[in-house]
Structures are given as structure tokens and as C-alpha cells.
Amino acid sequence: MNAVDPAPYGRGARASLAGRTVLQIIPRIDAGGAERTTIDVAAALVAAGARAPVASEGGRLTSELQAVGGLLIPFPAAAKNPLAMLLNARRLARLIIAERVDIVHARSRAPAWVALLACRIARTPLVTTYHGAYSGRSALKLRYNSVMARGEAVIANSHYTAALVARLYPWAHPRLRVIHRGTDFSKFAPETVDSARVAALRRGWDVAPDERIVLIAARLTGWKGHKALIEAARLMKARGVTGVRTIMAGDAQGRNAYVRELDALIDKAGLKGIVALVGHCGDMPAAFLAAAVVVVPSIEPEAFGRAAVEAQAMGAPVVVSDLGAVAETVLAPPQAPPEGRTGWRVPPGDPEALAGAIQAALNLGASAREAMARRARAHVVGQFSLDRMTRETLEVYEGVLRR
Numbered sequence: 519m520n521a522v523d524p525a526p527y528g529r530g531a532r533a534s535l536a537g538r539t540v541l542q543i544i545p546r547i548d549a550g551g552a553e554r555t556t557i558d559v560a561a562a563l564v565a566a567g568a569r570a571p572v573a574s575e576g577g578r579l580t581s582e583l584q585a586v587g588g589l590l591i592p593f594p595a596a597a598k599n600p601l602a603m604l605l606n607a608r609r610l611a612r613l614i615i616a617e618r619v620d621i622v623h624a625r626s627r628a629p630a631w632v633a634l635l636a637c638r639i640a641r642t643p644l645v646t647t648y649h650g651a652y653s654g655r656s657a658l659k660l661r662y663n664s665v666m667a668r669g670e671a672v673i674a675n676s677h678y679t680a681a682l683v684a685r686l687y688p689w690a691h692p693r694l695r696v697i698h699r700g701t702d703f704s705k706f707a708p709e710t711v712d713s714a715r716v717a718a719l720r721r722g723w724d725v726a727p728d729e730r731i732v733l734i735a736a737r738l739t740g741w742k743g744h745k746a747l748i749e750a751a752r753l754m755k756a757r758g759v760t761g762v763r764t765i766m767a768g769d770a771q772g773r774n775a776y777v778r779e780l781d782a783l784i785d786k787a788g789l790k791g792i793v794a795l796v797g798h799c800g801d802m803p804a805a806f807l808a809a810a811v812v813v814v815p816s817i818e819p820e821a822f823g824r825a826a827v828e829a830q831a832m833g834a835p836v837v838v839s840d841l842g843a844v845a846e847t848v849l850a851p852p853q854a855p856p857e858g859r860t861g862w863r864v865p866p867g868d869p870e871a872l873a874g875a876i877q878a879a880l881n882l883g884a885s886a887r888e889a890m891a892r893r894a895r896a897h898v899v900g901q902f903s904l905d906r907m908t909r910e911t912l913e914v915y916e917g918v919l920r921r
Contacts, residue, residue, distance in 0.1 A: 533919035536567030544625045545596035548577035552625045552649035560588035562908035595629040607635035614640040630665040647673040651821040675822045676843030699822045700907025706831040715804035729763045730810035738770045743815030749869035752787040767799040806832035811879040814838040817867045823847045830898045833891030835879040836861035860894035
């Protein structure tokens with residue numbers, strides 16, 4: 519699907535955001551794509567002379583929000599109880615009026631319902647962003663998910679997500695715009711990462727100096743494909759591949775049963791000391807620079823694919839599942855010629871194909887790897903920059919204010 523015509527948002531006299539207030543609402547501001555985007559957009563609003571409050575329960579990114587000039591307004595935005603949501607809608611409406619909010623931007627479904635009701639009470643425009651691919655398997659779930667298509671402007675974070683929204687809620691199509699998730703490439707740049715940071719991560723992960731790292735950076739949940747990667751590691755071991763450590767970095771987020779299941783699979787496959795769960799990683803630029811290969815083996819569609827973009831920016835070869843929006847971020851045959859490749863796409867849930875692609879990436883010669891790294895960085899910097907994302911988001915706000 520091509521991007522929706524930006525005419526409603528980007529043409530004509532620009533409406534200034536200086537002195538305006540744009541309130542974002544999100545359940546929590548912990549690590550994650552939606553959360554990081556909230557901080558990035560808050561920074562852009564402040565730079566434009568606007569106020570950037572965020573209604574949320576808070577989280578580990580609260581200090582970053584404050585550092586860029588945003589304001590956390592404590593709010594029970596994660597509540598899903600219908601009665602609590604109705605009460606929260608009235609509470610949010612009072613907040614919108616008291617703070618003279620010009621636009622509310624909702625980034626998750628439950629708070630979006632609260633925001634929709636509050637905006638109707640306060641007569642304030644609502645903008646929504648699809649950070650997830652909400653498909654829905656029942657009429658009730660489709661109705662619940664539909665709130666994300668009810669904004670006066672609806673942002674999709676990939677063409678894949680936009681196509682899904684247009685198919686499920688065709689009435690939203692005229693208000694739909696694709697704005698890819700943006701990355702700060704000044705932080706994700708190989709030359710900015712000191713070798714000591716990489717060495718510290720390798721020590722913390724107990725990786726020997728002569729071992730190469732195959733990295734998956736994703737929260738520990740079943741659809742991220744950890745099991746397929748464990749089986750791929752087993753296949754590579756059976757083929758005689760040595761000197762490789764598979765590192766699974768990511769929060770368990772309370773999924774202790776899943777962690778135990780992965781540990782049991784690793785033990786059964788004889789991969790102790792070869793595959794390791796290392797928990798949350800706070801230095802992803804160094805992690806991607808440390809990796810010989812970065813893998814995104816999701817078995818369900820990703821709505822965007824931030825890890826693949828950041829890894830390519832750091833020059834790491836990537837292997838991704840060929841589904842969802844991740845495929846939009848990686849150039850590979852047949853869409854690109856072999857010499858234009860920036861990574862590999864493999865069928866989801868196919869450990870054999872996954873192992874083969876990882877081995878191909880590991881077997882790259884130095885000159886081929888360097889050439890791929892240059893292509894990959896040029897590709898993602900041109901398409902998925904933070905400046906582009908924030909500029910286009912502020913254009914959406916300006917368009918809403920002009921109406």
C-alpha cells in the first residue's frame with residue numbers, strides 16, 4: 519500500500535504550534551517503540567515552542583521525558599475496567615480544559631477510548647497512532663480496536679499497518695497517513711560507540727573474545743520467535759558451526775513460565791553455554807555493534823521493526839522473518855538485487871531457513887560485510903530518521919489545527 523496522500527496534513531499555510539499544547543496519552547513510558555516515540559515527539563514539540571505534557575502512569579523513561587522538556591501528568595492510563603475508563607474520561611476532560619489542550623494524541627487502545635470520550639466532552643481534536651497491528655478475531659475485538667481508527671488524523675507506523683487499517687476500517691482511509699518509526703541515527707552510529715562499551719557488554723554476557731554473537735533483541739514473548747532461533751542454533755551446532763554465542767536480550771515482563779520454557783529448550787538441545795538469556799540491555803547501540811548477526815525471527819507480524827532498523831544503522835547484518843512490516847525495512851531479493859541486499863528475509867517459523875541465513879551472514883568476507891554495512895546504513899538513514907518522523911508528525915498536528 520502506498521502512503522496516503524498527505525494533502526490534508528502538509529499543504530497550505532502552516533498552523534504554528536508555538537504556544538500550543540499537545541497532550542499525549544499512553545499507559546506507561548517504559549522501554550518500547552510507542553514509548554520511545556512519545557519522548558521523541560515531546561522533544562520535537564518543545565523545540566517548536568509547544569507544551570508537551572504526557573498523561574501516563576510513568577515508567578523508566580520518565581526522566582528522559584523531563585530532560586527533553588516534557589511534563590509527566592500522573593494518570594491511570596493503563597486502566598481497562600469499563601467503569602474506571604468512564605471515570606477517567608471525565609477526569610481527562612477536566613484536565614484537557616484546565617490545561618487548555620489543543621490536541622490529544624492517543625498511542626494505545628484503552629487510553630484511546632478514554633481520550634475519545636474526553637475529547638468529545640471537551641470538544642478537542644484527537645489524533646491516534648497505530649503502534650501495533652491490531653487485527654482482531656471477533657466482532658467485539660474489532661470494535662474495541664476500532665478506536666485507533668477514530669482520530670481526526672490516524673497515523674500508521676508502516677505500510678503494512680496502514681493496509682490492515684484500511685482493510686478493517688475503510689471509513690478511516692481518508693484520515694490515514696503512514697509515518698514510519700524514526701531512529702536517532704546520531705546515537706545509532708558506529709563511530710559514536712566507544713570500544714569499552716562493547717567490551718563491557720561482552721564481559722557481562724560472558725562471551726569469549728573469539729566468539730561471534732548472534733543477537734535477538736526483543737521482549738520475551740512467544741511470537742518474537744525465540745523458539746525458532748533456539749532450534750536454528752541447534753541445527754548450526756549439528757552442522758559443526760562453532761565459536762558462536764546466541765544472545766537473547768530482552769525483558770521477561772513477568773512471563774516467568776515462558777522463561778522456564780526457553781531454559782528447558784536450551785537444556786534439552788544441549789545449548790547451555792551457546793544460547794543465553796541475558797535480560798534487559800540498556801545499551802543497544804553497543805549491543806548491535808557487538809553482534810556478528812542480528813536476528814528478528816518473529817512468527818507473527820511486526821507493526822514496524824525497530825530492531826532491524828537500528829541494527830542496520832550500526833552495520834550489523836540482519837536476518838528477519840518475511841512478514842509484517844519488518845520486510846519493509848530490509849532490502850533483499852526478489853525486491854532488491856543480490857548486490858543491493860542489506861539483509862536476509864526468511865519464512866517465519868522456519869528454523870532451517872533461519873539457520874541457513876545466519877550462516878550466510880556469518881560467512882561474509884570482510885569486504886562484503888563492509889559493503890553491506892554501508893548500504894544498510896544509507897538505506898535506513900534515508901527512510902527511517904527521527905527528524906523525518908517528528909517533522910511529519912508535527913505536520914499532522916498543524917493540519918488538525920487548520921481544520
